[in-house]
Amino acid sequence: QVQLVESGGGLVQAGGSLRLSCAAAGPISRDYAMGWFRQVPGKDREHRAFVASISWHGLNTVYATSVKGRFTISRNNTKNTVFLQMNRLTPEDTAVYYCALAESDFASSGQYEYDYWGQGTQVTVSS
DSSP states (O other): EEEEEEEOOEEEEETEEEEEEEEEEESSOOOOOEEEEETTTTOGGGOEEEEEOOOSSSEEEEEEEETTTTEEEEEGGGTTTTEEOOOOOGGGEEEEEEEEEEEOOOSOGGGOOOOEEOOOOEEEEOO
């Protein structure tokens, strides 16, 4: 069973930065894409919003319009880890952030394309 563990969430003031990490462990096949999604309070899993995704070699990255230019997704395949650098945070970025792994090398924005999910890490941005 593949397991994903996120870290790096917390409380930050508007305009600040946070860096999320997600470490994957278990029987992972090669050439998998990874993504980040977020879920705001009061919304169920069906309404998890896409944030960013990255292909195996990092050549393909996709960003939600709302984070483009502020967030950067990257990965270290030797450590099976994906990162999300979040800059110029706003209160609208407040959510639980989930990383996800897809057993394919397609950096999708659709949550149903992903096979494994982490437990989530809370990001709170104060105004």
